Structures are given as structure tokens and as C-alpha cells.
């Protein structure tokens with residue numbers, strides 16, 4: 001009977017506690033969780049989970065599948081991207097749509113992305129809307145996106161081709177708050193970056209390592225502080241900072257929260273695991289992304305933020321380009337390199353290994369960062385991110401004994417490298433279940449293209465956080 005199984009005697013972890021229990025899944029939904037379950041349906045698959053952690057499937061709220069960044073199209077689409085996600089213990093993605101044609105409507109990009117994902121995604125998905133420009137039509141459309149389409153978060157860029165100026169940011173923030181949507185922002189000071197980039201290129205400093213020199217952490221921290229103040233001026237509009245990479249930016253968000261402002265913060269494994277010494281490597285192009293990798297001291301400040309609660313989510317910003325071809329466009333000019341790196345499959349194992357197994361995060365805090373808070377912030381809870389009767393049976397089983405040295409050849413994306421090659425991990429996702437179906441088992445993909453469903457999300461509601 002599809003979507004029906006009993007998972008016996010695992011260490012069941014939610015955002016509050018970890019305890020030994022059985023989980024009964026019927027028709028793709030969690031039916032019961034109890035210390036022991038003896039009454040089970042006929043034709044029920046039994047999974048023995050003694051010694052394994054059984055947790056809500058990961059929710060990665062920051063991917064870019066099939067994205068056209070102008071100079072290249074990413075090498076993962078919604079099939080290979082969600083396949084890799086599934087093999088890494090993630091059961092839902094919320095993808096950041098790329099920009100569409102100049103002047104296009106919000107629905108235009110949504111339709112494009114619905115087509116991309118429809119028959120290809122292997123796990124459930126949603127999208128963040130993208131605000132390319134602001135006018136009365138776009139502001140009115142935001143309400144329809146939330147009410148009719150179930151899109152309750154939007155991305156604003158302060159750099160790149162469709163950066164918004166302060167007036168447009170303010171108008172967008174006011175309306176997003178009004179219609180029940182969360183504003184997510186890519187915060188970097190575009191003018192500061194452009195000036196430095198021009199100067200570096202003029203001085204012949206074109207090597208890949210100058211990418212990081214062209215956008216130091218103050219560019220990011222300044223834009224974070226600006227966004228916090230604009231959100232305050234917009235009447236305390238809720239604000240979500242994506243891909244935080246540094247401690248100064250984190251301090252600004254702490255100040256805002258001490259001041260009771262609704263601000264939430266995401267970071268990514270690359271900023272927790274890697275640092276700017278990667279730009280000294282011969283294969284530095286692999287590490288060109290924005291914001292760039294930072295000095296090693298910043299890494300430790302981010303870990304503190306995970307521990308003290310000032311960072312809320314860990315997502316990936318998975319945006320993959322092949323090293324041997326696409327990334328090579330930057331070899332003589334860093335500014336010609338498509339920005340981004342793969343990571344959707346390694347997020348859960350890296351955070352589990354470095355966080356839980358090294359004793360920095362409790363298993364419940366791991367669930368909070370990778371699933372519970374992403375679900376709450378983005379209107380997916382309790383369908384996702386919860387272990388409760390009635391929730392979707394999206395689960396990941398981790399074996400804390402399994403040691404894996406990360407190799408790209410073990411992974412399931414379409415890139416030709418992982419930035420985490422040869423990193424040793426302890427604890428690995430050995431089974432991933434999406435609405436009661438096993439989609440990955442012991443490093444093998446067992447799911448099916450088209451089985452992922454579009455999830456209509458609820459409006460943003462700060463009172464549940």
C-alpha cells in the first residue's frame with residue numbers, strides 16, 4: 001500500500017524534544033506517533049530505525065534551480081536539483097525565481113517556474129516571488145499572489161540588474177506587510193561594489209580572488225542596516241535577510257531584534273564551513289559566489305549566532321555552474337564568472353556533522369534551523385516542518401554512526417564539483433521519505449520525476465513565530 005509504513009523505535013526529533021518512538025504513516029500522512037504502535041494497517045512496510053535519528057525532512061528555502069543569470073543558465077534544473085535535495089535529506093524546496101523579461105508581471109515569472117517544476121520535481125516545492133520593479137500594477141498583484149497563488153514571500157535585490165532604489169523598497173515593504181507576505185532581501189551595496197570592481201579591473205586585478213576584494217563584508221553589512229531601517233520606516237514590515245555571511249551584519253540584526261523589530265536571518269553552509277582562503281586556491285573559480293566567502297573569524301561569529309538563536313535558518317543558495325565550462329568564463333576576469341555554487345545535497349549532513357555531532361547544536365535545534373523555522377516563516381507549517389498526526393510524512397533518517405568523506409561523485413546534482421570535496425562528516429541521511437514514499441535510500445535516488453507537488457503557502461503570520 002503506497003505511502004503506508006511504520007518506522008519503529010527511532011530517536012524521533014522535533015524542534016522541542018528527542019525521544020524513542022514509533023511513527024505510523026498512512027496514505028502519505030503521519031497518522032500516529034507513540035512510544036509503541038501495535039495496531040497497523042495491512043500491507044504496511046516496516047522500517048527498523050533503532051539507533052537512527054528520525055526528523056522532519058529538510059526544508060531548503062533558498063535554491064536557484066534552472067536560473068538564467070544573463071551570462072549563463074545554472075546546470076541544475078528542477079529534476080536534478082530536487083533529486084540531489086532528496087538524497088541529502090531535504091523534502092521541500094522554496095526556490096528563488098530568477099528575473100524575467102523587463103517589465104514582466106509577477107504572474108509571468110510564476111507561470112514560467114510552474115512549467116519548469118511541474119513534471120520534473122521529485123519532492124514538494126514552492127517559489128518566492130521576485131520584485132523586479134515597483135509600480136501600481138505590481139503592488140496590486142502582490143495581493144493576488146498571496147491570496148490566489150499561495151506565494152507569501154518575495155525577494156528584493158539591492159544589487160544586480162534589477163536592484164531596487166530606496167523609494168521602491170519602501171513601497172514594496174509597505175505593501176508586502178499589508179498583504180501578508182514576508183520580504184526577503186539580498187543585501188549588498190551595489191554602488192560600493194561597482195566602484196571597487198571598476199578600480200580593480202583598471203589596475204589589472206582580474207584574477208578570481210579579486211571577486212572577494214570587490215565586495216567586502218561592509219558592503220553587505222551596510223545594506224542590512226539600511227534594510228532594517230527601511231523596514232522600520234515601512235511600519236515594522238517583516239524582513240528576512242538571506243545568506244548572511246558576516247558578524248557585523250549579524251550584529252545589526254541583533255540590535256533590531258533587541259528593539260523588537262520583526263527581522264529574521266538565514267545563513268548557508270558555505271559561510272559556516274569555508275573561508276576566503278579558498279580564493280588562494282588554483283580552483284578559486286569554484287568559490288565565486290555573492291556574498292563571497294569571508295575571513296575565517298566570520299565563520300565563528302556565525303556559529304555563535306546559530307547557538308545563541310540570533311540566526312533562524314540554514315538554507316543553501318544552491319546555484320550551480322560547471323567548473324570545467326561555465327565557471328571558466330571568469331578565469332581572466334572575475335566579473336565574467338557566473339556567481340553561485342552547489343550545496344542542496346550537503347546542507348543537512350554538513351550541519352548535522354559540524355553542529356550536532358560536534359556538540360554545538362542539539363538535535364532539536366538542528367530541526368528548528370533546517371525545517372521548523374523555515375516552515376513557520378514561509379507559511380508551510382504544520383503541513384511541513386512538524387511531526388504531528390495530519391502532517392505530510394516528509395522525514396529524514398540520519399545514521400549518526402556513518403562516516404562519509406564528501407566527494408562529488410557521491411552526489412546527485414548536475415554540477416562537476418562540490419565546494420565541500422574531501423570534508424569528513426560524521427552522520428549521514430540514510431533514508432528520505434516524501435509524503436510516505438522513499439525518495440532516497442543509502443545514497444541512491446529512488447524517487448520519480450513529477451512526484452513533487454506545488455505547495456500553496458499560507459500568508460505570513462508573525463504571531464505564530
Ligand code: DUC
Pocket residue numbers: 064186288289290291317319339340341
Ligand atoms: N548569489 C549567488 O552567488 N548566486 C545566485 C544569486 C546570488 O545572490
Ligand code: ZN
Pocket residue numbers: 186242243290291
Ligand atoms: Zn542572493
Ligand code: ZN
Pocket residue numbers: 062063064096317319
Ligand atoms: Zn540566492
Ligand code: ZN
Pocket residue numbers: 412443444445
Ligand atoms: Zn546515485
